[in-house]
Amino acid sequence: xxxxxxxxxxxxxxxxxxxxxxxxxxxxxxxxxxxxxxxxxxxxxxxxxxxxxxxxxxxxxxxxxxxxxxxxxxxxxxxxxxxxxxxxxxxxxxxxxxxxxxxxxxxxxxxxxxxxxxxxxxxxxxxxxxxxxxxxxxxxxxxxxxxxxxxxxxxxxxxxxxxxxxxxxxxxxxxxxxxxxxxxxxxxxxxxxxxxxxxxxxxxxxxxxxxxxxxxxxxxxxxxxxxxxxxxxxxxxxxxxxxxxxxxxxxxxxxxxxxxxxxxxxxxxxxxxxxxxxxxxxxxxxxxxxxxxxxxxxxxxxxxxxxxxxxxxxxxxxxxxx
Amino acid sequence: xxxxxxxxxxxxxxxxxxxxxxxxxxxxxxxxxxxxxxxxxxxxxxxxxxxxxxxxxxxxxxxxxxxxxxxxxxxxxxxxxxxxxxxxxxxxxxxxxxxxxxxxxxxxxxxxxxxxxxxxxxxxxxxxxxxxxxxxxxxxxxxxxxxxxxxxxxxxxxxxxxxxxxxxxxxxxxxxxxxxxxxxxxxxxxxxxxxxxxxxxxxxxxxxxxxxxxxxxxxxxxxxxxxxxxxxxxxxxxxxxxxxxxxxxxxxxxxxxxxxxxxxxxxxxxxxxxxxxxxxxxxxxxxxxxxxxxxxxxxxxxxxxxxxxxxxxxxxxxxxxxxxxxxxxxxxxxxxxxxx
Numbered sequence: 001x002x003x004x005x006x007x008x009x010x011x012x013x014x015x016x017x018x019x020x021x022x023x024x025x026x027x028x029x030x031x032x033x034x035x036x037x038x039x040x041x042x043x044x045x046x047x048x049x050x051x052x053x054x055x056x057x058x059x060x061x062x063x064x065x066x067x068x069x070x071x072x073x074x075x076x077x078x079x080x081x082x083x084x085x086x087x088x089x090x091x092x093x094x095x096x097x098x099x100x101x102x103x104x105x106x107x108x109x110x111x112x113x114x115x116x117x118x119x120x121x122x123x124x125x126x127x128x129x130x131x132x133x134x135x136x137x138x139x140x141x142x143x144x145x146x147x148x149x150x151x152x153x154x155x156x157x158x159x160x161x162x163x164x165x166x167x168x169x170x171x172x173x174x175x176x177x178x179x180x181x182x183x184x185x186x187x188x189x190x191x192x193x194x195x196x197x198x199x200x201x202x203x204x205x206x207x208x209x210x211x212x213x214x215x216x217x218x219x220x221x222x223x224x225x226x227x228x229x230x231x232x233x234x235x236x237x238x239x240x241x242x243x244x245x246x247x248x249x250x251x252x253x254x255x256x257x258x259x260x261x262x263x264x265x266x267x268x269x270x271x272x273x274x275x276x277x278x279x280x281x282x283x284x285x286x287x288x289x290x291x292x293x294x295x296x297x298x299x300x301x302x303x304x305x306x307x308x309x310x311x312x313x314x315x316x317x318x319x320x321x322x
Numbered sequence: 323x324x325x326x327x328x329x330x331x332x333x334x335x336x337x338x339x340x341x342x343x344x345x346x347x348x349x350x351x352x353x354x355x356x357x358x359x360x361x362x363x364x365x366x367x368x369x370x371x372x373x374x375x376x377x378x379x380x381x382x383x384x385x386x387x388x389x390x391x392x393x394x395x396x397x398x399x400x401x402x403x404x405x406x407x408x409x410x411x412x413x414x415x416x417x418x419x420x421x422x423x424x425x426x427x428x429x430x431x432x433x434x435x436x437x438x439x440x441x442x443x444x445x446x447x448x449x450x451x452x453x454x455x456x457x458x459x460x461x462x463x464x465x466x467x468x469x470x471x472x473x474x475x476x477x478x479x480x481x482x483x484x485x486x487x488x489x490x491x492x493x494x495x496x497x498x499x500x501x502x503x504x505x506x507x508x509x510x511x512x513x514x515x516x517x518x519x520x521x522x523x524x525x526x527x528x529x530x531x532x533x534x535x536x537x538x539x540x541x542x543x544x545x546x547x548x549x550x551x552x553x554x555x556x557x558x559x560x561x562x563x564x565x566x567x568x569x570x571x572x573x574x575x576x577x578x579x580x581x582x583x584x585x586x587x588x589x590x591x592x593x594x595x596x597x598x599x600x601x602x603x604x605x606x607x608x609x610x611x612x613x614x615x616x617x618x619x620x621x622x623x624x625x626x627x628x629x630x631x632x633x634x635x636x637x638x639x640x641x642x643x644x645x646x647x648x649x650x651x652x653x654x655x656x657x658x659x660x661x662x
Contacts, residue, residue, distance in 0.1 A: 014500040021497055025513045141645035143595050145602060146637045149621055156628045163624070258504035262599060266622070276505065277603055280512035288512050295505040 003317070007307045011300040018296045019072075022289050023065045068289075078286030082279070087290045090275070095294050097166060098264065098271035102256045102298070104187065105194035109202055109252070112195065117206030121214060122233060132207055136200040144197035144259045148266040151193050161189055164268035190260075190267045197259050198252055205248050206241075213240035239313070246310045253302030257295055329653040332646035339643055343455030347414035350449035351428045351435055355610045356412060358434055358444030361387060363630045364395055366439045374399055381405065386433050403433045439632035442620055451636050454612035461528050461613075462594035466586055468532025469593075473539030473585075474578065480540070481547025482570055492544065498537035506534050507596060511605050520611035527606045531596045539585045543578050550577040580658040587651035591644045598640070614640065 059067070068078060077087040120132035155161045166186045174182060213219065219236045227236075261273035268274070272291050279287035310317050342349055367384040383404045385397035409428035416422040429435045438447040480491040498506070510530050518526065550556060551574065559569050594614070600606035601615025602622075609616060617636040620626045626633055 014496060017493070017497040018500055021501075022509060025510060028513060137645070137648065140648050141641050141643075143598070143637075143640055143644065145595070145599060145618070146640065149618075149627065149634065149637060152624070153627055153631075153634070156624055254499075254502055257502040261502070261504045261508070265603065276508055276512075280508060280605070281516065283512075283516075288509060292501060292505050292509045296501045299502055300500060 003311055004308060007304055011304055014300055015296060019293060022292055077290045080284055080287050082282045082284045087286050091290045091294055094272045094275045098260055101190055101269060101271060102260050104191045105198060106256055109195045109198040112199055113202035113206045117203055117210055121207060121210040132203060136203040139196060140200035144262050147196050148193045148263055151189055155189055162186055166270055190263050190269045193263045194256060194259055198256055202252060209241040209244045213237045216240055243314050246306055250303040250306035254299050257298055328649050332649035335642060335646045343452055343459055346452035346456055347416055349426050350452045351425050352446045352449045353412040354450045354453040354612045361440055361444045362442050364436050364440045366437055366632050367435050373402060384435055403429045405429060438635050450612035450617055454614045454617055457524060457607055457613040458594050458597050461597040462590045464528045465531035465593040466589045469535030469589060470539055470582055470586060472536035474543055476540040477543025478547055478570060481544035482551055495537040495540050498534055510534060520607050523607045527597050527600055531593050542581050546578050546581050547574050550574045584651060584654040584658060587647055587654055591647040
């Protein structure tokens with residue numbers, strides 16, 4: 001348990017560090033949200049000064065940081081300057097949408113990678129191995145931007161799937177079940193794009209770690225004893241191959257969160273990505289900070305889950321950190 | 323094919339792309355900013371050898387596009403326009419130094435040729451792709467150089483001196499790795515000026531990508547340096563009176579070359595994609611200077627995406643390029659793990 005507590009504390013340290021880093025970036029930023037307003041002849045400098053004061057933009061940076069930290073501790077993420085509302089409710093909905101996308105894509109990509117990888121290795125036929133290698137090698141050179149665009153072209157041509165957003169225009173009138181179906185149909189394209197962009201890396205690692213585990217002495221011994229293939233796979237190979245893969249889970253989450261930004265923006269999925277982009281263009285300071293912090297939180301949480309899994313699965317980790 | 327054979331092809335491809343963007347002025351038929359408002363979104367010109375009468379010509383020719391009456395284009399078969407080689411055209415600076423106005427291919431004015439089609443302003447996509455490569459490739463290479471230089475310095479210091487220095491530097495590196503890459507990139511971009519000229523934007527993109535990319539190479543190099551530091555020959559050199567500086571540069575630094583090369587092969591495509599993504603979002607190099615990213619920008623409109631497939635070519639061209647980089651990275655990785 002001590003190990004998990006230490007990992008959690010480490011995650012907390014990272015979050016605080018990143019918040020310092022982001023505020024440090026604010027310090028080097030020229031101008032703020034109201035710099036643009038200054039150019040407008042209808043807004044007097046007096047009004048701008050008042051607005052700045054209202055949002056605390058006239059205070060020195062360290063005081064703003066302290067103020068923000070105290071607010072964070074109370075669950076107050078600051079105020080959005082464009083939306084004139086607290087940042088948190090804005091971020092919460094968007095983060096849930098991003099999470100929906102990334103979690104589905106993570107699950108789907110891992111299932112595909114494990115199934116394809118194990119099948120290629122276990123079948124023992126080099127043809128399948130080469131095929132899986134080929135799929136990984138091809139997909140790895142297709143940038144996620146392009147996967148999105150190609151999928152969009154396909155969807156636009158065939159009109160098979162709805163585009164943009166996560167709900168149809170009339171979704172408010174639908175029943176609960178129909179509304180879920182609606183969201184699901186809208187999810188297909190972005191999830192597919194994310195899965196395809198995450199797949200090659202996973203597939204490659206699944207293949208190499210399973211191929212390595214297949215030739216381990218313990219597996220050979222089991223085979224010599226005449227243990228069935230299925231039992232060898234589940235009882236002997238899987239535990240051996242699991243360790244590097246769980247470490248990879250944490251890494252793959254990082255890739256997926258970055259990747260989902262691109263996918264969300266291109267496919268018009270209302271997640272954190274479009275919000276971040278929009279608030280960058282509007283210089284909406286606290287939304288940018290909040291979105292970055294939240295994406296970091298997702299990543300840190302993903303890594304924590306991977307750590308916890310490793311702790312549960314690998315006895316070596318348990319003993320090392322007991 | 324053997325791994326070495328594939329790697330050779332990948333290397334040839336990369337050198338080819340680099341050279342063709344280097345000689346963009348000569349290879350491109352037009353200036354990348356030259357507009358032809360009469361022919362927006364013209365499809366790629368079809369090259370013919372056989373004319374309508376069935377006669378085969380040695381010199382290839384194209385038919386000019388004319389309005390088909392419904393907003394599209396059709397070939398005008400009446401007027402074959404022969405391709406000319408080494409023609410005089412728009413002036414450019416050969417290798418950015420020598421004034422020159424010869425182009426590899428072209429057609430007699432006022433006709434125009436668009437081998438990869440034209441964009442919304444009737445600008446030649448091929449010319450823009452070639453010139454855009456100068457921006458995007460250079461951005462990738464420079465950003466990698468910056469990231470590796472910082473990473474190397476931090477990694478050497480942290481790995482060699484260890485203890486508190488090491489702990490501090492690695493904590494900072496962890497911070498940079500804790501934020502999803504693209505979010506960090508956009509956040510850093512967010513706090514820098516938005517409306518700037520293309521050249522400043524280019525420098526900014528390079529610096530921003532380089533400044534956040536150092537953490538991973540730094541960690542890897544630190545690992546190599548740490549293990550090299552405890553080798554017998556390092557201890558021997560130290561006990562023979564070699565200074566830290568001498569040991570660092572003569573015994574430790576050469577050990578990191580393999581990691582540096584592998585990282586470079588991994589980072590260059592990632593950073594090219596970084597520039598492409600930033601410019602695609604409108605946060606990178608802006609019009610009228612072409613870059614591979616801002617050439618894709620018009621595809622954000624669905625009608626462009628569906629109607630004008632050739633606008634996708636600059637994006638599709640990234641695939642073989644990235645394939646080549648991944649082959650080289652694989653090859654380098656294998657060399658590191660199983661040295662011949």
